[in-house]
Amino acid sequence: xxxxxxxxxxLGEQVYDAFERAGFPCPSIREDSRRLIFxxxxxxxxxxxxxxxxxxxxxxxxxxxxxxxxKDILLELEPEVYELLDLNVGKCRMAVAALKxxxxxxxxxxxxxxxxxxxxxxxxxxxxxxxxxxxxNGSIELAPILGLSDxxxxxxxTGTTLRENNLEVVETIVPISARLIANRANFKFKTxxxxxxxxxxxxxxxxxx
Amino acid sequence: MTLDxxxxxxxxxxxxxxxxxxxxxxxxxxxxxxxEKYDLYAQNKDFLVSGRIITFTNTDGKLMALKPDVTLSxxxxxxxxxxxxxxxxxxxxxxxxSKGSGSFRExxxxxxxxxxxxxxxxxxxxxLLAAKSLELVAASYVLExxxxxxxxxxxxxxxxxxxxxxxxxxxxAEKNSAGVAALCREVHAPEEATEALLALMKLYxxxxxxxxxxxxxxxxxxxxxxLDDLDAALAALSDGGFAGRVTLDFSAxxxxxxxxxxxxxxxxxxxxxxxxxxxxxDRLMQKMGRTSKAIGFAVYLDRLERIGDTTNGGVVFQHA
Numbered sequence: 001x002x003x004x005x006x007x008x009x010x011l012g013e014q015v016y017d018a019f020e021r022a023g024f025p026c027p028s029i030r031e032d033s034r035r036l037i038f039x040x041x042x043x044x045x046x047x048x049x050x051x052x053x054x055x056x057x058x059x060x061x062x063x064x065x066x067x068x069x070x071k072d073i074l075l076e077l078e079p080e081v082y083e084l085l086d087l088n089v090g091k092c093r094m095a096v097a098a099l100k101x102x103x104x105x106x107x108x109x110x111x112x113x114x115x116x117x118x119x120x121x122x123x124x125x126x127x128x129x130x131x132x133x134x135x136x137n138g139s140i141e142l143a144p145i146l147g148l149s150d151x152x153x154x155x156x157x158t159g160t161t162l163r164e165n166n167l168e169v170v171e172t173i174v175p176i177s178a179r180l181i182a183n184r185a186n187f188k189f190k191t192x193x194x195x196x197x198x199x200x201x202x203x204x205x206x207x208x209x
Numbered sequence: 210m211t212l213d214x215x216x217x218x219x220x221x222x223x224x225x226x227x228x229x230x231x232x233x234x235x236x237x238x239x240x241x242x243x244x245e246k247y248d249l250y251a252q253n254k255d256f257l258v259s260g261r262i263i264t265f266t267n268t269d270g271k272l273m274a275l276k277p278d279v280t281l282s283x284x285x286x287x288x289x290x291x292x293x294x295x296x297x298x299x300x301x302x303x304x305x306x307s308k309g310s311g312s313f314r315e316x317x318x319x320x321x322x323x324x325x326x327x328x329x330x331x332x333x334x335x336x337l338l339a340a341k342s343l344e345l346v347a348a349s350y351v352l353e354x355x356x357x358x359x360x361x362x363x364x365x366x367x368x369x370x371x372x373x374x375x376x377x378x379x380x381x382a383e384k385n386s387a388g389v390a391a392l393c394r395e396v397h398a399p400e401e402a403t404e405a406l407l408a409l410m411k412l413y414x415x416x417x418x419x420x421x422x423x424x425x426x427x428x429x430x431x432x433x434x435x436l437d438d439l440d441a442a443l444a445a446l447s448d449g450g451f452a453g454r455v456t457l458d459f460s461a462x463x464x465x466x467x468x469x470x471x472x473x474x475x476x477x478x479x480x481x482x483x484x485x486x487x488x489x490x491d492r493l494m495q496k497m498g499r500t501s502k503a504i505g506f507a508v509y510l511d512r513l514e515r516i517g518d519t520t521n522g523g524v525v526f527q528h529a
Contacts, residue, residue: 062481080482082460083385185476185483188351188456191414 002045002193005064007052011090011178015068016047018087022200044193056081056181065186066194071176072155076116081181084198090178092157094119096171099144102151104129113143114153123153123173141165220317220510224300226345227319227508231298234338236321239297241282247272249281256281256467256493259306263313275304280490280505283322284497291501294325320487320507327489327502329438332471333445335504339473339485340451342508347516349478352454354416354442355461357472357488359427359435363409366402366430367393377406382462386410405430413458416443423457435470442471467493473506477516484512 004019006012016029026040026047039046050058055067060079072094074083094116104110106129113134114120124131134149141161143149155176156162156169180201182194217225232238247264254260256278263275276282279301287295298321307314321338323331336352343350360381368374373392380388386407393403408426412419420443424436439457446455461472468488475485487506494503 060481062479081383083380083383083388086387183481185481188353188476189349189478 001039002066002190002197003064004045004047005050005055005058005067006047007055007068007070007178008049009052011052012049012068014089015087015178018089018201018204019047019197021204022197024197059181059183062183062186064183065190066180066182066197068178069181071174071179072116072119074179074181075174076118078118079181080184082184082187083179083181084194085180085202087178087180087201090176092155092176094153094173094176095156095169096123096151096153096173097141097144097156097162097167097169098151100166100168102144102170104150108150110151111149112151112153113140113149115140116153119173120153141167219516220514223346223508223510223513224317224319227342228298228300230341230345231321231338234334236296236298239283239286239299239322241276241279241286241299241301243275244273245276245282245285247274249285250274250277253281253493253496255464257305261306261313263304276301277303277305279303279318279320279507280322280493281497283505284324284494284499284503287324287501289499289501290325292326294323294327294331297322297324314511317510318507319510320505322503322505324494324503325501327504329441330445332438332442332489332504335487335506336442336471336473337445337449337451339475339487339506340446340449340454342485342506343454343475343477344451346484346508346513347477350454351456351476352446352451352485353456353458353461353474353476354439355457355459355472356435356439357463357465357469359423359432359439360409360459360462361465362430362432362435363402363406363427367398367406368396371396378462378465381410382460384410384460409459413460414456415453416446416455416457417452419457438471463488465492467496471504475508477513480512480516482509482512484509 006015024045025043026038026045029038029047037046037048053073055069056073056077056079058064059067059081070090110129110131111134112120112131113136115137117133117135120133134143136143140152140154143152144167145165151170162168187194250257250262262277265273267273279299283297300319302315303318304313305316323335340352343352364374364377368377373396377389377392389410390407405426412423427436443455446452461474463472468490469492470489472488474483477484485506485508489504491502494501
């Protein structure tokens with residue numbers, strides 16, 4: 001039985017369609033229900049919906065054999081997993097944003113508001129800028145508006161939220177997309193179905209997914 | 210005095226069974242001090258799984274540490290005699306920071322070390338004992354083998370001494386081929402070298418299936434000796450009846466400043482981490498001023514705690 005953790009939400013549903021085409025169908029998942037686990041014994045597969053930022057934990061700890069997770073979460077958590085495929089969906093970028101026209105004053109420690117502490121720290125360390133991290137869990141855009149921070153480090157998809165709040169991207173740190181990951185130990189015992197999944201999905205990523 | 214099976218818990222049975230296996234195979238038990246001088250670890254901090262160490266000041270004012278590792282103590286204790294072979298086994302508690310909680314934990318480690326004249330026979334014997342150790346603790350297991358010198362050569366050919374090299378090694382450990390390809394493009398690595406490295410990453414699975422393709426890929430690069438090392442190791446495991454349990458996988462990487470040659474890890478079905486790991490560490494020996502060669506492995510008892518249904522408890526004790 002291959003156990004697959006998918007991120008709850010639009011991305012997860014889009015990814016499920018691709019998994020179904022890859023030969024891992026589980027039709028009950030499409031039924032409108034509040035269940036969290038769906039099993040299809042014929043295809044020898046089980047799916048479960050988890051919070052997107054938790055997928056990597058389920059996979060690293062072996063509760064799921066494979067999962068789909070954003071590169072942002074992989075960079076932030078650095079889980080010990082195999083990163084088998086770039087699914088080329090959920091594309092966005094990790095960026096530094098600030099109020100329009102903002103200029104960095106290097107006399108001060110730069111105040112950075114973010115959900116992504118590790119990514120922000122590594123980026124500013126790489127360019128040698130002294131920073132203070134303000135860890136927030138949501139509505140990061142509010143921080144520079146209220147003067148809580150100078151900049152934010154966050155995911156930018158279309159930039160609409162930034163524009164509506166009079167913010168702009170100052171620098172792109174890294175492009176982000178969804179990745180197929182696998183537990184390193186479970187991979188040894190379920191190599192065949194996981195390889196088949198990777199092979200079929202990689203055909204799809206070049207076309208429709 | 211005979212000991213009743215009833216009084217022993219699963220982990221005690223495993224410790225005793227492994228010790229019996231090693232001592233019957235000619236390994237002398239090495240019992241070490243609980244504490245070591247902090248200096249020993251300070252000089253080799255990145256060899257340790259976690260760099261953090263519990264320290265205290267001894268009555269004579271010297272800074273001491275609770276052992277985070279056994280191998281360094283074994284090397285320190287032994288005289289450097291490259292022409293003889295010393296075979297030691299141990300079961301000891303070590304103190305490390307656990308990844309989940311971020312605080313110190315006491316972890317029982319059982320393992321063995323061979324130091325001195327480590328040749329192919331010795332390497333074969335150590336691998337065989339690793340496979341037998343896995344057999345003792347679980348019904349379904351895999352012993353995964355890699356050869357670091359082969360990986361290093363192909364990595365050098367593609368990326369040389371660039372800053373992308375460390376990032377590539379991380380991608381290799383993650384089986385992230387796209388990541389490695391992107392890094393090679395960044396430095397305009399020779400196409401043939403890039404393809405060879407990506408091909409090596411794709412070579413994993415049962416050793417008998419993988420070896421011919423590996424030989425075809427690596428022999429033209431003058432890696433014949435390394436391939437013969439692998440062949441000898443696989444032959445020893447095959448003679449021991451473990452052929453079906455052995456896989457090759459070059460995503461198994463470790464700290465390249467300390468390890469070289471054959472590297473291996475053991476996995477048990479149902480447990481999310483490796484439960485055994487080991488390899489040749491001639492580079493660590495050199496760093497500590499020794500000319501002897503060395504190989505060893507450890508079984509992590511804490512990771513076996515949840516072995517649950519896959520355990521082979523009764524069989525373990527009979528074997529002992």
